[in-house]
Amino acid sequence: MSETGSRHTAVPRLTVTDDNDFFFSAAKEGRLEIQRCADCKTLRHPPAPACPECRSFSWDTVESTRRCTLHSFTVIHHPKDPAFEYPLAVGLVDLEEGTRLVADIAGIDHEELEFGMELEVAFSEHAHGEMLPQLRRRGSVQ
Numbered sequence: 728m729s730e731t732g733s734r735h736t737a738v739p740r741l742t743v744t745d746d747n748d749f750f751f752s753a754a755k756e757g758r759l760e761i762q763r764c765a766d767c768k769t770l771r772h773p774p775a776p777a778c779p780e781c782r783s784f785s786w787d788t789v790e791s792t793r794r795c796t797l798h799s800f801t802v803i804h805h806p807k808d809p810a811f812e813y814p815l816a817v818g819l820v821d822l823e824e825g826t827r828l829v830a831d832i833a834g835i836d837h838e839e840l841e842f843g844m845e846l847e848v849a850f851s852e853h854a855h856g857e858m859l860p861q862l863r864r865r866g867s868v869q
């Protein structure tokens with residue numbers, strides 16, 4: 728990201744906490760980790776302190792296969808932020824493990840996007856140098 732882009736972006740910096748540090752640390756290494764309740768084994772995303780099913784505060788993580796299908800998407804034209812290129816496609820995907828994730832979509836013509844298409848989670852550098860999930864066509868990620 729250019730200096731100009733990050734100077735004028737309205738994108739907030741990450742707020743890293745004890746509950747989500749695992750997610751962003753794994754992303755820096757190209758891994759997608761999902762939080763799992765250590766008691767009832769329910770997966771949850773985004774990361775949170777307590778399990779929504781059994782209220783347990785004990786958790787660990789599992790590594791995702793990064794395979795997913797497109798549940799829904801939108802193409803954003805406005806307002807424009809210098810940290811992104813427009814029109815910007817943003818997708819909601821169902822991960823193979825069962826949780827959902829929101830991320831921008833890269834490398835696919837927007838006219839080709841359709842519900843249920845097979846995608847894969849990769850990572851790209853965002854406005855402040857952080858690595859965040861990005862959705863790409865499955866099989867296109869090395």
Ligand SMILES: [Zn+2]
Nearest residue numbers: 764767778781
């Ligand atoms: Zn639980």
